[in-house]
Amino acid sequence: RKEVEQDPGPFNVPEGATVAFNCTYSNSASQSFFWYRQDCRKEPKLLMSVYSSGNEDGRFTAQLNRASQYISLLIRDSKLSDSATYLCAVNRENRGSTLGRLYFGRGTQLTVWP
Amino acid sequence: DAGVTQSPTHLIKTRGQQVTLRCSPKSGHDTVSWYQQALGQGPQFIFQYYEEEERQRGNFPDRFSGHQFPNYSSELNVNALLLGDSALYLCASSFFSRYSGNTIYFGEGSWLTVV
Numbered sequence: 359r360k361e362v363e364q365d366p367g368p369f370n371v372p373e374g375a376t377v378a379f380n381c382t383y384s385n386s387a388s389q390s391f392f393w394y395r396q397d398c399r400k401e402p403k404l405l406m407s408v409y410s411s412g413n414e415d416g417r418f419t420a421q422l423n424r425a426s427q428y429i430s431l432l433i434r435d436s437k438l439s440d441s442a443t444y445l446c447a448v449n450r451e452n453r454g455s456t457l458g459r460l461y462f463g464r465g466t467q468l469t470v471w472p
Numbered sequence: 473d474a475g476v477t478q479s480p481t482h483l484i485k486t487r488g489q490q491v492t493l494r495c496s497p498k499s500g501h502d503t504v505s506w507y508q509q510a511l512g513q514g515p516q517f518i519f520q521y522y523e524e525e526e527r528q529r530g531n532f533p534d535r536f537s538g539h540q541f542p543n544y545s546s547e548l549n550v551n552a553l554l555l556g557d558s559a560l561y562l563c564a565s566s567f568f569s570r571y572s573g574n575t576i577y578f579g580e581g582s583w584l585t586v587v
Contacts, residue, residue: 362514390574401562401578402515445514449574457503457527458566458574462514 359384364446364463371470375436379466381429381446388448389458391422393431396443396465405431405444436470443467476501476565476579484585485553493548493582497565501577504546506538507562509581515562521546550584558586 364381371377383391391409394402406413408420408429419432429446443465449458477496485491497504503522507515517530521540540546544565550557563579 364514366512399560399583401560401581403578404576447514449576451574457520457522457568458576459505459517459520459528459530460507460515460564460576461517462507464512464514 361385361461362446362448362463365466366464368467368469371436371468373436373438373470373472375470376432376434377436377468378433379431379444379446379468381431381463383427383429383448383461385448385450385461386424386427388427388450388461390449391429392447392449392460393418393420393429394445394447394462396445398442402445402447402462433468436468438470438472441468441470476563476577478561478563478579478582480582481580482583482585484587487553487555487586489553489586490549490551491553491584493550493561493563493584494545495547495563495565495579496545497563498567498577501565501567502544503566503568503574504540504544505564505566505576506546506548507564507578508532509560509562510556511559518548553586555586558584560584 393405395405396402445465447460451458505520506518509515519529560581566576
């Protein structure tokens with residue numbers, strides 16, 4: 359079973375729509391959680407960290423459910439500039455070490471059309 | 473403050489050749505990790521260097537090797553290139569803080585095409 363499972367989409371939505379991405383992770387020892395945005399042929403860029411209490415950054419809301427090992431990202435009022443691939447990632451540090459490594463989902467492609 | 477820098481940005485190699493990719497971490501970061509991202513996939517962890525030693529390794533063959541230098545910069549070497557090695561190679565640097573944990577930054581990547 360993959361460490362991180364993510365629906366690859368694609369999602370095609372009109373401007374102004376609300377879209378939700380979901381991600382599940384298999385290892386309950388995972389410690390921190392992230393959403394990255396990746397534009398075509400560019401490196402992943404951190405969009406936001408994800409906390410159990412939920413966190414919001416403008417039109418973006420991220421949620422973590424540790425019991426269900428589930429991460430979500432909600433984008434409200436979609437803009438054309440939101441078109442990109444969204445990657446969820448979990449970080450797990452080795453026992454006795456502070457060195458973490460990221461496990462990524464395969465990414466969900468979003469296209470926002472006018 | 474320069475972020476993570478990688479070189480070269482693009483390169484084309486022939487099957488069977490060897491390639492070396494380079495990475496300079498963000499200032500103040502002491503840990504470097506390498507990831508491979510094939511088209512349509514998420515990045516896959518190759519290995520990680522800290523204090524000039526390989527500390528963790530993903531599921532990659534021994535053809536993939538690396539090095540970290542005293543200034544924390546790193547190299548990724550791939551021998552006997554296969555067509556399937558064509559991918560974006562990402563370097564990530566990080567620094568552990570007891571307050572914020574590991575914060576990881578990616579470089580722009582090196583696009584490798586094997587023909």
